[in-house]
Amino acid sequence: MARILIIILLFFGNGLISSQSVKNGIQVLEGDLLNSGHLLRTDKQVLRIHGGVLQEELAYLAGKKIRMLCDVQGETCNPIRYEMEPFESGKTPDWTLKKIPRYVTGGLFSFNPQCTPDGKILFWTALVREGGRSTQKIWAAKRDQYGFWMQGEQLPTPLNNKFPSAVISALPGGNELFVFGNFGEEELLDNLKREMMYKSQVASREAQNPKEFHLVLTKLETEYKERTEKIQNRAPLYKTRKTETGWSMPTPINFPSFYNWYKKADNPNQQVFGGSALASSGRTLLYSAQQKKNFGKLDLYVSLQNDSGVFEEGINLGNTLNTVEEEMAPFLAPDDKTLYFSSSGRKEGISIFITRRLNDSWTSWSEPQELSANLRGVNFFSIPAVGNWAYVSREGELYMAAIPHHFQPEPVVVIKGKVVDEEGKPLSAYVQYESLNRKKSIGSTISDPTTGEFSIILPYEENYGFYGEKEGYLPVSQNLNLVGKEKEDKEKTVLLVLPKLKKGNQIVMNNLFFAFRSAELTKESEPELDRLAGILRKSANLKILIEGHTDNLGTKSANQKLSLERANSVANYLKSKHKIEETRIAVVGFGPTVPIADNQTEEGRGTNRRVVFKISEE
Template identity: 80%
Template sequence: MARILIILIFLLGGGLISSQNTQNGIQVLAGELINTGHMLKMEKQILRLSPSPLQEELAYITGKKVRMLCDVSGDSCTPIRYELDPFETAKVADWTLKKIPRYVTGGHFSFNPQCTPDGKMLFWTALIREGGRSTQKIWAAKRDQYGFWMQGEQLATPLNNRLPSAVISALPGGNELFVFGNFGEEEMLDLLKKEMQFKSQEASREAQNPKDFHFRLGRLETEYRERTEKIQNRAPLYKSYKTETGWSNPNPIHFPSFYNWYRKPENPNQQVFGGSALSSTGRTIVYSAQQKRNYGKLDLYVTFLSDTGTFEEGINLGSTLNTGEEEMAPFLAPDDKTLYFSSSGRKEGISIFVSRRLNENWNQWSEPQELSPNLRGVNFFSIPAVGNWAYVSRDGELYMAAIPPSFQPEPVVVIKGKVVDEEGKPLQASVTYESLIKKKGLGSTVSDPLTGEFSIILPFDENYGFYGEKEGYLPVSRNLNLVGKEKEGLEKTVLLVLPKLKKGNEIVLNNLFFAFRSVDITKESEPELDRLAGLLKKNPRLKVVIEGHTDNVGGDQANKKLSIERAVSVANYLKSKHQLEETRITTKGLGQGVPVADNKTEDGRAQNRRVVFKILED
């Protein structure tokens, strides 16, 4: 026994002495938890873990490999955050489940994980005891700069109230949420009840006789029942935006044709909604409900946002997807083609399936495939646009699941951007993206009011324009042509600097295109020019100059001629199509005389070939 003790002391002592190999300060370390979670054994050293709020949790997972964020001081370190093996960067077997640490969820019964497409924020639903009963609350956590999930927290009002709430989809950037809940219905029902009480008293006074009174009362009862059902049966779906002081009051989506007949036999008075998913564009909803066209108990439907801001009548996604049982918890991947959902009608119990949309009409789908027997019992599933891990829940715990390539959605491009003013101060602005080919808006988001950051998701095979705009500022645009490009997951960063709407400020018309060495404006330029025309009409005192510039290819005189003719083409488009006054738009051609980049490179020459929109009078 003494010999064993001496060896143990030698091993631990040697490890502690060699700990000087690790620098003091915040470090990311990897190793095995030993000694009931009080020590971290790495390849060449052992560190003592100082007491921390994680101590009890680490004792529970002793013997496990972890990647840990630590504050190192000498031969000890204070644990801050950790992740369990297998690590996200490692190669692992398909559909390996990796538990999200309990410090993230606070140990509460947790389900319905929804990760933002950029993978930086995670929302989920937690079952919380409140006032002697359990209710569902929205929780959230952020990733830190080292890739660890930070401690989660329950979101404040108005997203959480005394009734159940849940995040259905987190739009790119995490600045907009699509939520399920009850926001304002009780107040509406109370007001309706008071209105009906007043009308019944009025009927009592105005009735000619008892028969007339009962007739009036019957009509009021019918009106009350119909209006109550309309309030109770409206889509329980809302959108909320991040503001400088928190989240905005959730606003109901306008989906007047929505209804749901599904009730469980054990509770026939409670409507059961099978969940929904919002596309990354914010213009398409896939939802689960029981309606007159159903094949089973709960079917999957799709609805689209019209140009008037109303979601249209839902379309059943057909018998390829829907069975005679329950299809629920849909998740539409960022490619807008790959649909994941849970089903109780294909295997014993509930499992997750995937199907891919085969046409633009949303009525042809591939035969659903079960993701993995390892995911049976899982009924919530989401995938960010980046990385190879999905987020799932099972038995009140949150997990990450390693996705094999064959089950991953098609690659997309993630645009990570920031909107600032001329001084570099963050702006909350609307960021819209559109098809330059179809001249059609595809989606929009808002930038964070505190940081100016935003994200948008762009599937391949489209020529995109996107722009930031805010009241009192000039809009600034960029473009990205993904037609015919190799499909691979990419991230691109952009900075949109919005100048104030005042004399002397200018913008480059980045989404203005001409045929090579020509003055002919292409069709893809029209959304940009139409937007500027709208700005001029909205601000009738503005006077502007359109400046043309070229690179140094060709002679000076030829370039000056080309630059003035291109400026005139833009001015003529604005004047003729939008009937803008001649006196408000002047033109100037500066040729190759004012370069903004080096003409020795193709990229520099491309920057120098530009048309500028400059304010002369405001």
């Protein structure tokens, strides 16, 4: 009977379809696939699917409910992209797996999905045939404006070369990647061979006798072995940045103390690395390796980057997490507290576990809990900063998994920003963020060179300052205080307009703070002032004017006095702490006479209470 109904719909559809037809043009439709994927039944209409390249793929989904991006023309749907149900994680059983469509992955054996914290780009590793053998390549897909994953593609060189490569972590915004691979090591080894060959030839000419030559040769062999091991044992981890033409050549992270003793049982010459992950700040590295402080075969460690950019000696995360077997594939959520990892030492086979930091140390953790028996056999895992889906892989397919609330990370705030010049043109700039109350740099990113866009992730309970800076421009900052605020996932959009470093240009010092109705600078102001002092030291001919402004509450004379005192406080800090010459700094107080916002609202009055840094002479 169902088959007869479908045939009737095909031939007499106009008479049986609801009069509420779907509008022509690009539409997002939800409905059931019928007739081997040739029909889509929505709540308004049954549409013929002109499948094109997706037709074969859709045929396997007949009888299933899908959400589809279509170009609708009359009664025909030309499919562009689709996703399978469930469409909302909150309306499905916990850890339900939802397969990512094959048009995204190209049907290749795919694993290691890594989603950017903002959820806009998905990277993964694909097995491809190259030169008669299989190798691992980095692939990526973007999410479109409707929420569908677009068709994936293999990334070009230099990220993919003749060696296996993979994305370990995608930093916020997708403008920086932390990758695994072999970039330049072969060249280093070749150069070392040539160097040793040259030294042995010199020794053969200069040795006085065979015994002396043998001694020199023995020393060279020892040196060659030690230097080869040093090259081969360095952390196989690199960072790359988006450029106007693609990606920069990956450069090794500065991790001189890294080593790994774990080898394959059937091939003692092949090292086994258990994976790693970089926190969204880019300054905390979790990794799995065998080192002298191990409890088992592969243990989890953390390395913290110091202010010189060096990742320091790893700290074992302790035997609450590490077993006598293998702990690997760590993923640190954007809250910097929630850790997911794979373990073969707790359940039969490999499964994924969750644990949370109990304090600010890296050795005190909650007892690990298995996420779900449904995820056994899954050993790659990542979660965006905002959202209820995790990304996993199993048996060569990529999946999204619905995360129950109690297994989700703590809420964070996602800053989505853009850096432009005064004409609105995008700029590639460094975006730094710091804890103002601790006066500590937390992390950095770069804005996209073609769009100026960037993202950063901010956990709660910090007073943050963040700023964009670029050579030849004044740095522009903003502030976000998340201390004591209600914790919920949020997105905040910001625009950083960087003026050129030239006479007449100015910036508002947004991360400058004073005691109430006072000219006393708070400690949270020091990072902003120290940064501006750096500009003055670097540009010795630069002269500036510090302007103080207030709102209109109180008397005009009192506000005039306060504005001048605040300008003087800034000038005195620059002169006393940073030894900036007095002749290079002028001050003026305008009181309430130059408002830039409405004084009738608290927000407007807050905007008017400001200190301006203005270039008076280059």
